[in-house]
Amino acid sequence: MIIEGLVTSLDFSGRLNVAPMGPIVEGDFESIVLRPFQPSTTFDNLSQQRCGVFHVVDEIDVIARAAIGCLDVEPETVPAETVAGRVLVRCCRWFEFQVTAIDTTQQRSVMNCRIVHRGERRPYLGMNRARNAVIEAAILATRIHLIPGEEIQQSFRSLRSAVEKTGNEAEFRAFQILAEYVAQGGSQKA
Numbered sequence: 001m002i003i004e005g006l007v008t009s010l011d012f013s014g015r016l017n018v019a020p021m022g023p024i025v026e027g028d029f030e031s032i033v034l035r036p037f038q039p040s041t042t043f044d045n046l047s048q049q050r051c052g053v054f055h056v057v058d059e060i061d062v063i064a065r066a067a068i069g070c071l072d073v074e075p076e077t078v079p080a081e082t083v084a085g086r087v088l089v090r091c092c093r094w095f096e097f098q099v100t101a102i103d104t105t106q107q108r109s110v111m112n113c114r115i116v117h118r119g120e121r122r123p124y125l126g127m128n129r130a131r132n133a134v135i136e137a138a139i140l141a142t143r144i145h146l147i148p149g150e151e152i153q154q155s156f157r158s159l160r161s162a163v164e165k166t167g168n169e170a171e172f173r174a175f176q177i178l179a180e181y182v183a184q185g186g187s188q189k190a
Contacts, residue, residue: 001024001025002022002023002024002025003022003023003025003056004020004021004022004063004135005020005021005022005023005054005055005056005057005063006018006019006020006021006054006055006057006062006063006066006088006091007019007020007021007023007034007042007046007052007053007054007055008052008053008055008077008085008086008087008088009041009042009045009046009049009052009053009085010045010049010052010084010085010086011041011044011045011048011049012048012049016074016077016086017041017042017045018062018066018071018074018075018088019036019040019041019042019066020063020066020067020138020142021034021035021036021042021054022139023035023054023113029095029115029118030114030115031112031113031114031115032054032095032097032113032115033110033111033112033113034046034054034099034109034110034111034113035108035109035110035111036108036109036111037107037108037109038104038107038108038109043109046099046102046111047099047102049084049085050098050099051083051084051085051096051097051098051099052083052085052096052097052099052113053080053083053085053086053087053088053094053095053096053097054094054095054097055087055088055091055092055093055094055095056091056092056093056094056124057088057090057091057092058092058124058125058126058127058131059090059170060131060134060135060170060171060174061170061173061174061177062075062090063134063135063138063174064134064137064138064174064175064177064178065174065177067138067139067141067142067178068138068141068142068177068178068181068186070177070181075088075089075090076088076089076090077089080094080096080117081096081117081119082096082116082117083096083097083098083116083117087119089121090121091121092120092121092122092123092124092125093118093119093120093121093124094118094119094120094121095115095117095118096115096116096117096118097113097114097115097116098113098114098116099111099112099113100112100113100114128166128167128171129162129165129166130162130163130165130166130167130168130171130175131167131171132162133159133160133162133163133167133171133175134159134163134167134171134174134175134178136155136159137155137156137159137175137178137179137182138178140152140155140156140178140182141178141181141182141186144182144185144186145186149185152182153182156178156179156182159175160175160179163175
């Protein structure tokens with residue numbers, strides 16, 4: 001099963017990177033498989049440090065902004081318990097992991113990870129159709145270099161309906177940020 005969330009990782013200087021990612025989850029989060037693209041900051045950090053933190057979150061705007069690289073304010077974090085990493089203060093659950101194996105034979109790497117610590121801050125609010133649509137829009141926005149523009153625009157038109165029918169202000173804002181980014185061809189940060 002794939003669970004969408006956020007991965008935090010650190011570079012050698014301790015600089016934080018926050019990236020949306022949907023790892024393949026094994027069992028009850030005993031292990032996860034991450035598939036960051038090469039090259040990417042997440043790939044570089046996890047390859048070098050061999051650890052990070054996966055977060056289950058319900059704040060859709062952070063996922064949307066992180067997807068297109070425009071987190072205007074770095075999320076508040078605290079030190080991880082067992083790995084050299086950072087835990088998002090406003091997450092629902094977190095899973096500290098160690099990278100046990102890396103396959104770099106394809107552009108999208110495969111990183112097998114063992115969960116070494118987990119925690120919970122608050123219950124997960126859940127998703128509605130609008131939040132799911134924003135997740136799909138965020139994934140599309142990260143693929144504008146891979147998918148034809150008209151296909152992305154068509155998908156955005158379809159996703160907009162779910163946001164308009166079932167969303168609140170947070171979902172509207174997050175979707176609009178992504179729509180503007182895609183309309184600009186991804187060349188400018190929203």
